[in-house]
Amino acid sequence: MKKFINEPAAVLADSLKGVEAAHPDLRVDHENRVIYRGTPTRPGKVALLSGGGTGHEPLHGGFVGTGMLDAACAGEVFTSPTPDQMLAATQAVDSGAGVLHIVKNYTGDVLNFEMAAELAAAEGVRVESIIVNDDVAVEDSTFTAGRRGVGTTVLLEKIVGAAAEEGYDLDAIVALAERVNQSGRSMGVALTSCTVPAAGKPTFDLPDDEMEVGVGIHGEPGRHRVPLASAKQVAAMLVEPILHDIDASGDAIVMLNGLGGTPLIELYLMYGEVAALLEEAGVNAARCLVGNYITSLDMAGCSLTVLKADDELLRLWDAPVVTPGLRWGA
């Protein structure tokens, strides 16, 4: 295992030190492993909290800041944070207008956020949840009942974050989050496995001449293994299952996401292929992201997310955002 780490057990704690050193406008609670904005939630603003296992950076901690999340709870690598962490963060970010939990659909995350929501409710905090389940690859998987939550989470955190800044109340925020989740679909492909530091070896074996199509962000199996193919062919393997699942014609927000070990030149090359296929299908990529946004440690691979977008979603997308991972308009 070749990684820039000290000891495997300290990866999360050590990386949080780096986040704190790099971003003086964020605040890191090292005991509870929560990344907060540097200033408290504005009274009357709905607070947005997300979290999950570490290893998907910049998700979620890199999306804390003006126009996106109020806080993010970090679990160990590929391991859900605990209800205690989530409860501490929920109470800390609530300004009286309530809190939305943004949860990727993995069994551990879902159960722990549910428990944290119940505990917070008992303390008088109004909490609602959105469970993101946008991965068209498989129904049930290693860590999931139902579809996995992947790339749409990034777009949802941005759009709903802008709505919260604008003053949407909690009911409106929940309705918007559900609409974003229903409008987004994702599909991924891996060229290599990732290596979890505590395991010290690749999560799965993938022969030199094969790809895993439909892979999850923890290296869960996908739909099938196929021989290595050209970028053009891979683009079709990503676009077709998404467009089979949703009518995305008209405007869309498109993300061509790297899984951590794939360089930007390949992501741009893939984006070019994807954009051509989407255009043929009548999908207008009105906005796009190309880069590493929801990763799987050092996995070589990429994922495509297509979010059908109306004027409201595009307006919220364009609103200012100031976070380590996404920044524009301010």
Added chain:
Amino acid sequence: MKKFINEPAAVLADSLKGVEAAHPDLRVDHENRVIYRGTPTRPGKVALLSGGGTGHEPLHGGFVGTGMLDAACAGEVFTSPTPDQMLAATQAVDSGAGVLHIVKNYTGDVLNFEMAAELAAAEGVRVESIIVNDDVAVEDSTFTAGRRGVGTTVLLEKIVGAAAEEGYDLDAIVALAERVNQSGRSMGVALTSCTVPAAGKPTFDLPDDEMEVGVGIHGEPGRHRVPLASAKQVAAMLVEPILHDIDASGDAIVMLNGLGGTPLIELYLMYGEVAALLEEAGVNAARCLVGNYITSLDMAGCSLTVLKADDELLRLWDAPVVTPGLRWGA
């Protein structure tokens, strides 16, 4: 070789299609392989042109836009662009106030930019050049006489880009660029080789238990190979040679850069270690970047750049920038 490409010979052309599709505010000249801003250089503004071999994305094309470059010439992977490309771009961006060529110190780039500058001068364009040579690792190397140009290039393009927007004239731009180059130092380390698409196999062999300390951004040899070490030890291997070479006490702009295949969690972890060592040495990381800015295809590794910065450099650093690779304040 596992890469998202069509055929090795088409990597550059195909990736430029993706850049064009992703960034409607940029303009791509596919014939000359130049990425331009979408709008012509404002009359009276000094134009900034850079370029080099492909494979270092987002450098340089990802730094074209308001507050940074006016254009970037793309060569084939790890291969200098030609004087013809550079001449076309130089003439296109000149608004009458002259053009600065920002050149990383590699023999091919230096010779070709020199020839382009001569040809442009013969056409009546005033051209000056800055040759960036900030890598403390080695004196001469595979593709270089003297020190290699690496991470300081990113910071220079940002700072000098802001000065050009502010209206600095060409003489002042050259003086500033020289000062930035003299104030910046870099050092890199590789955990793995990269794989050039046309070669189809890793550029060098690096055993599973060794690192290349002082590696270049094309996989050129560094200072020495050492056994794998902890992040804390690696941080010292980067910080010490830099601080041995320059007194960086006081304010600095610090970049902990990923070489393409290293995930963000490791870069943050490394930044935490580096920041602690710099603080001990009296260096105040007044600003920082953590992420992939000057890469080496899919190489796993990182580099550290420390730029000693006074108030003028910090002011120019903070000025608005709108490019695919760096964006803030607008």
